[in-house]
Amino acid sequence: MDVxxxxxxxxxxAVSMPAAIDVVRNGFLALRRGEFEMPTRTVLRDGAFLVxxxxxxxxxSAMIKTLSLNFGDxxxxxxxTVVWSELGHGRHLVADATEVTRIRTGAAAGVATDLLAPAEARTCTLIGAGGQAADQVRAVHAVRPLTELRVVDHSLERADALARALGAELSVDNVIAVADADEAVRDMDIVCxxxxxxxxxxxxxxxxxxxxVNAIGAFRPTMRELPDELLADATVVIDEREAILEEAGEIIHALGSGAVTEDDLIELGDALAAGAGKRTGRTVFKSVGVAMQDWAVASLLAQTFLDQAR
Structure with missing residues (x-):
């Protein structure tokens, strides 16, 4: 076996954000068509390890990803690691899961933003300046070129550093770090x-x-980024129903309070198949991440690196 x-x-x-958005978009449509065999992820030590x-x-082709998560220190x-394999040959690809996860999580937000955000949207607030944050903005910028970016974090210094870095990378001149989230989201088109x-x-x-609004941070029932009132008022699109009902804290809370029902939740694949149409009012994309997204990005890596090895 070659690795x-x-x-x-x-x-x-090897993987540009526009390419990742395209392959993840196609992946959600393929998931809707039933092309994937995809069990709910295994959660160990209350979310410290994921498979x-x-x-x-x-x-x-198949993909298996194993993660350890430690947000404290x-x-x-x-x-x-992400492991890619195919029945047609014995070569395997092993990729760094940190980068794959960042790219595929951003790409899903890019797909949802392209579908749900107003066509004229050009301003974005990012709440959180951790490892997943930058690719959220890169993905939004790929589908809605930004003219203004605000970054919120419990560390204003870290927020300022990320805002300046992304502004330089994406050629967005109007960037600022903001301490208060309510102030930061006011008058903005997109919130991540x-x-x-x-x-x-x-x-x-x-x-x-x-x-x-894209909400990708909360991936356990005890986590919650969005209030019930927003979910009750918005069109709510989710990545995959079974995963969301098991893991998304804000959705679980809103269902429990009666703010939303399961019928209010629209899977992204269904929303993509229906098309954007003329949407009015607020929209929310809630994602906990599904293995298809990792498979999609890994497929691009396999095309690049396994084809070179053959």
Whole structure:
């Protein structure tokens, strides 16, 4: 068996954000068509270890990702491996899961933003300046070129550093770090939440009437980034129903309070198939991440690195 190992720098050079958005978008449509065998992820030590796997039937390819997560005292907080294999040959690809996870999580937000955010949206607030944060903005910028970015974090210094770095990278001149989340989201078109918060981050009253919100940070029932009032008032799109009902704290809380029902939740694949149409009012994309997204990014890596090895 031949094993091709791909590190963070190789992943970044091989996978652009627009390409990741395209392949993840196609992945959500394929998931809707039933092309993936995808068990709910295994959660160990109350979310400290995760195992995710999926099999894509048409290509007889499979992906398994293992992660360890430590948001308290480790940088990066998310580490692990992605393993790609195919029945057609014996070569395996092993990739750094930190970079794959960042890219695929950003790409899903990019897919949702492209579908749900107003076409004229150009301003974004990012809440959270951790490892997942930058790719949220990169993905939004890929589908809605930004003219203004605000970054919120419990460390204003870290927020300022990330805002300046992203402004330089993406050529966004109007960037600022803000201490207060309600102030930061006011009058903004798009809000990206990438935190491990256990309480809602802002009041719905601070949002514009047509704001789009991506919430990717909370991945356990005890975590919660969004208030019930926002979910009750918005069109709520989710990545995958079974995973959301088991893991998404804000959705579980809103269902329990009666703010939303399961019928209010629209899977992203269904929303993509239906098309954007003319949406009014607020929209929310809630994601806990599913293995198909990792498979999608890994498929790009396999095309690049395994094809070179054959």
């Amino acid at each position: 091709v190992t791909v590190g963070p720098e190789e992943i970044r050079s 995710m796997s999926t099999h894509h039937r048409p290509t007889a 480790r940088v990066p907080a998310i580490v692990g 939440c990438a935190t491990t918060s256990t309480t809602p981050l802002f009041s719905p009253a601070s949002l514009t009437e047509n704001a789009h």
